Amino acid sequence: MQRKSLHKLRYLLMSCVLTTGIWGAFGFTPPDDWATRIQQALAKFTGNYPQEKVYLQLDKDYYASGETVWFSGFVTLNDLPATGARNLYAELRDQKGAIVQKELVLVYNGAASGEFTLPENMKPGLYQVRAYTAWMLNFDSTFLFYKNIQVFDPKTGKSGEEAASKDYAVQFFPEGGDLVNEVSSVVAFKAIDQNGYPIKVAGAVRDGNDKQVAVITTVHDGMGTFELKPEAGKTYKAVVQSASGQQKTFPLPVAKASGIALKVYNRGSRIFYLTGFNGIDSTANNLLLVATMQNQLIYKAELNIDEGKVSGLIPTNNLPPGILQLTIFDHQGRPLTERLVYVNQKQDLLEFFLDPQELNKGPRQRTELVLQIPDSMRGHLSVAVTDADQVARDENANNIITHTFLTSDIHGYVHNPYWYFQNDSTMQTLDLVMLTNGWRRYNWQQILQDKFPNIIYPYEQGINITGTAYTSGRNPVTDGSVNFLIKIPVDSSSAFASAPVNNKGQFALANLMYNDTAQIYFQGNMANKKWKDVDVQFDRHFFDNFAPVKTPIPLLPPPPMDNKVLKNYLATVLEGNSVIRSMTNRTIFLKEVNINAKKPTPEETTEKRYASGMFSGGDGYTFDLTNENPTSFNVFQYLQARVPGLQIGGDMNNPSLSWRGGAPGVFLDQMPVDINTVANIPMSDVALIKVFRPPFMGGFGGANGAIAIWTRRGGDSRPDPNVKGLELVKKGGYKIIKEFYSPDYSVKKAVHQLADKRLTLYWNANLRYDTTNHTARVIFYNNDFTKNFHVVVEAMDQYGRVGRVAKDF
Numbered sequence: 001m002q003r004k005s006l007h008k009l010r011y012l013l014m015s016c017v018l019t020t021g022i023w024g025a026f027g028f029t030p031p032d033d034w035a036t037r038i039q040q041a042l043a044k045f046t047g048n049y050p051q052e053k054v055y056l057q058l059d060k061d062y063y064a065s066g067e068t069v070w071f072s073g074f075v076t077l078n079d080l081p082a083t084g085a086r087n088l089y090a091e092l093r094d095q096k097g098a099i100v101q102k103e104l105v106l107v108y109n110g111a112a113s114g115e116f117t118l119p120e121n122m123k124p125g126l127y128q129v130r131a132y133t134a135w136m137l138n139f140d141s142t143f144l145f146y147k148n149i150q151v152f153d154p155k156t157g158k159s160g161e162e163a164a165s166k167d168y169a170v171q172f173f174p175e176g177g178d179l180v181n182e183v184s185s186v187v188a189f190k191a192i193d194q195n196g197y198p199i200k201v202a203g204a205v206r207d208g209n210d211k212q213v214a215v216i217t218t219v220h221d222g223m224g225t226f227e228l229k230p231e232a233g234k235t236y237k238a239v240v241q242s243a244s245g246q247q248k249t250f251p252l253p254v255a256k257a258s259g260i261a262l263k264v265y266n267r268g269s270r271i272f273y274l275t276g277f278n279g280i281d282s283t284a285n286n287l288l289l290v291a292t293m294q295n296q297l298i299y300k301a302e303l304n305i306d307e308g309k310v311s312g313l314i315p316t317n318n319l320p321p322g323i324l325q326l327t328i329f330d331h332q333g334r335p336l337t338e339r340l341v342y343v344n345q346k347q348d349l350l351e352f353f354l355d356p357q358e359l360n361k362g363p364r365q366r367t368e369l370v371l372q373i374p375d376s377m378r379g380h381l382s383v384a385v386t387d388a389d390q391v392a393r394d395e396n397a398n399n400i401i402t403h404t405f406l407t408s409d410i411h412g413y414v415h416n417p418y419w420y421f422q423n424d425s426t427m428q429t430l431d432l433v434m435l436t437n438g439w440r441r442y443n444w445q446q447i448l449q450d451k452f453p454n455i456i457y458p459y460e461q462g463i464n465i466t467g468t469a470y471t472s473g474r475n476p477v478t479d480g481s482v483n484f485l486i487k488i489p490v491d492s493s494s495a496f497a498s499a500p501v502n503n504k505g506q507f508a509l510a511n512l513m514y515n516d517t518a519q520i521y522f523q524g525n526m527a528n529k530k531w532k533d534v535d536v537q538f539d540r541h542f543f544d545n546f547a548p549v550k551t552p553i554p555l556l557p558p559p560p561m562d563n564k565v566l567k568n569y570l571a572t573v574l575e576g577n578s579v580i581r582s583m584t585n586r587t588i589f590l591k592e593v594n595i596n597a598k599k600p601t602p603e604e605t606t607e608k609r610y611a612s613g614m615f616s617g618g619d620g621y622t623f624d625l626t627n628e629n630p631t632s633f634n635v636f637q638y639l640q641a642r643v644p645g646l647q648i649g650g651d652m653n654n655p656s657l658s659w660r661g662g663a664p665g666v667f668l669d670q671m672p673v674d675i676n677t678v679a680n681i682p683m684s685d686v687a688l689i690k691v692f693r694p695p696f697m698g699g700f701g702g703a704n705g706a707i708a709i710w711t712r713r714g715g716d717s718r719p720d721p722n723v724k725g726l727e728l729v730k731k732g733g734y735k736i737i738k739e740f741y742s743p744d745y746s747v748k749k750a751v752h753q754l755a756d757k758r759l760t761l762y763w764n765a766n767l768r769y770d771t772t773n774h775t776a777r778v779i780f781y782n783n784d785f786t787k788n789f790h791v792v793v794e795a796m797d798q799y800g801r802v803g804r805v806a807k808d809f
Helices: 004-015 031-048 400-405 417-421 424-436 444-448 563-585 606-610 635-639 675-679
Strands: 018-020 052-058 062-064 068-077 087-093 099-106 111-117 125-132 145-152 168-174 185-193 201-207 212-217 223-228 236-242 247-251 259-266 270-278 286-293 296-304 311-315 322-329 335-343 353-358 366-372 379-387 463-471 480-488 493-500 506-512 517-526 534-538 620-624 647-649 656-658 665-668 686-692 706-711 727-732 760-764 775-781 789-797 802-808
Touching: 031 286, 031 296, 031 444, 052 125, 052 145, 052 379, 052 400, 062 563, 068 087, 068 125, 068 379, 068 789, 087 111, 099 111, 145 563, 168 236, 168 247, 168 424, 185 236, 185 259, 185 424, 212 223, 212 236, 223 424, 259 322, 259 335, 270 286, 270 322, 270 335, 296 311, 335 424, 353 802, 366 789, 379 775, 400 417, 400 789, 400 802, 417 424, 463 480, 463 517, 480 506, 493 506, 517 534, 606 620, 606 686, 635 675, 635 686, 635 706, 665 675, 760 775
Parallel strands: 018 296, 062 145, 665 706
Antiparallel strands: 052 068, 068 111, 087 099, 087 125, 125 145, 168 185, 185 223, 201 212, 201 236, 236 247, 259 270, 270 311, 286 296, 286 322, 322 335, 353 366, 366 775, 379 760, 379 789, 463 506, 463 534, 480 493, 480 517, 517 727, 620 686, 647 656, 686 706, 789 802
């Protein structure tokens, strides 16, 4: 079985391009030449610059400090699983765009999985998950994956500072792009508050004489339309009022004296288009309309104003669902007007049936669900089971269906995208989204002039180590190599490698695959010369940069939750955090219980070995890094969002620090230092960090608290005795994903004596399925209190078809 929608589209492309009328000859260039040029430009863009997309399924829509954000990744290339991709980058960013956590996870056959562990002392507030591949960074950042989440403080119930909505704005979008004098056009509008939320507005459009010429009324999510026929010499304004009574006036776009306007009527099985015009001279009578979908030319039509050929029909029965782009070109090949239309065909979705084999809602009872999958499916399934009563969810949020058919191909934020996919009536409202958003994966004028994106980031299929080898005089080594001994402590493996240099001294060790952190010992060599005369300089990978990133997607919290639900949720998380601490303190391990394990004495702890005097006690937070491999750029990046009240902003190389109105003191190995000194210390050299609440009496500059850092010493940083004479650099690899804790209460374990406060009862980012009987089984045990289960399954098969089922039990 082949993917139905792609098969249809590819058949159209292989057979012929849909046309209307008989092609004649333009006076300037034969239209077939234009069609050929356009088709060749699109083919070159698609072939050389394939579209890679990322989607993440999260186990929940919001979290509290101390919880884990579990995610499953789907990576596609030209809408098919990206079988060659290996690197998926995921970031957790705060409201200011600062990266508080980031990780590199391995992709296999277009599937990946990962998690962010939220510290118990993480600052509450709005956060955003951003995910992407290196290849996607070569293009518009709007097309990366974004997911807003809110993190609560389970102790106080605080959700961070949210700006009050005191202002709003209304934007206007003439259909096709421009208003033209004496041509009746549809004008769409979008009203949003200062936080980015859509709001309701009502009002009127008035001309320069204050005469009402159109009515403004919101239809859905701040959007609506009105009809306007501009008159020459007149300007127009919109006088609107929000639901709160705030009245504002906005100017409408100025109409052009002459030009082309495009009007589209979406009838489902066919799309009718009509061109309006004014002031067009005889040299501009001949026009070319093309329609593209998934970067493919699927329709073209010659328009001739003199002959009255200004309209046409585009049949859509053989097209897949998704966004169709209509563009009209003039006789010089310049795009004049553009319009997006959503092709409302039945989505070619994977169909699932989820039923209980054994359903038990008692405390710690076993439940088994059976998922029936399509016979031909070979692909990626992920599933989350949460408490249906305590974990609220946003039913209209972006999911794998809306991402595939809508949001991954549109330039701009779509609020509650799944609402449009509920039924035929809501789907009709989707045309408002088409009118108020853009599509800019490529620019027509640029690609027709053979101007294509500048590729900075390669298509990664592993971890790359690159750099340049220099002589002692800083001249590139042109005849030599860089030799490596690569040791992976996490699995005790090692390997030798050698990378020759080119005529610029550059070398590359490509497509490495390892977990955690590699210790890379290296030595540069020149032909017939000593290695000590060679200096090796490594390139810095973009993922090592922790600079704040401005998001193109508004940072919005999930919809308001019922206070009772939120209160119960936070109380459960707080108790759950206490249980986790109990596990740690009792030295109980989930895989193997060892209640007789010796508890470390205070003298054996890292803090006792490093901190002394006034630094040994104090009121604050302690971070032991001796057994941790943090991915943070430096100490200040590591501390972001981990210490309530401590404000860290600006450039992480020279950050601004504030606590209770003043800057805390900074100490290195118990001696006062400046910020720059600490900022330049690699995290791999840090053993312990203590953050003291104000006031800290351990030294000068402690009235506003203190940050104390100790560098590794003794047994915490032992050199490898088997490697001598080589320099060492550490390179992070793929994150080792911790196992989701899913207890088996049929087996007696000491850990089962503790309370079970799990709110995510089951998570599996790679659910296995039986290809013989075409089923997958979800087996889990209940916690101590859940009465109803909410199950979400999302999937993608080998043809890029997606499916989703959400069900309560």
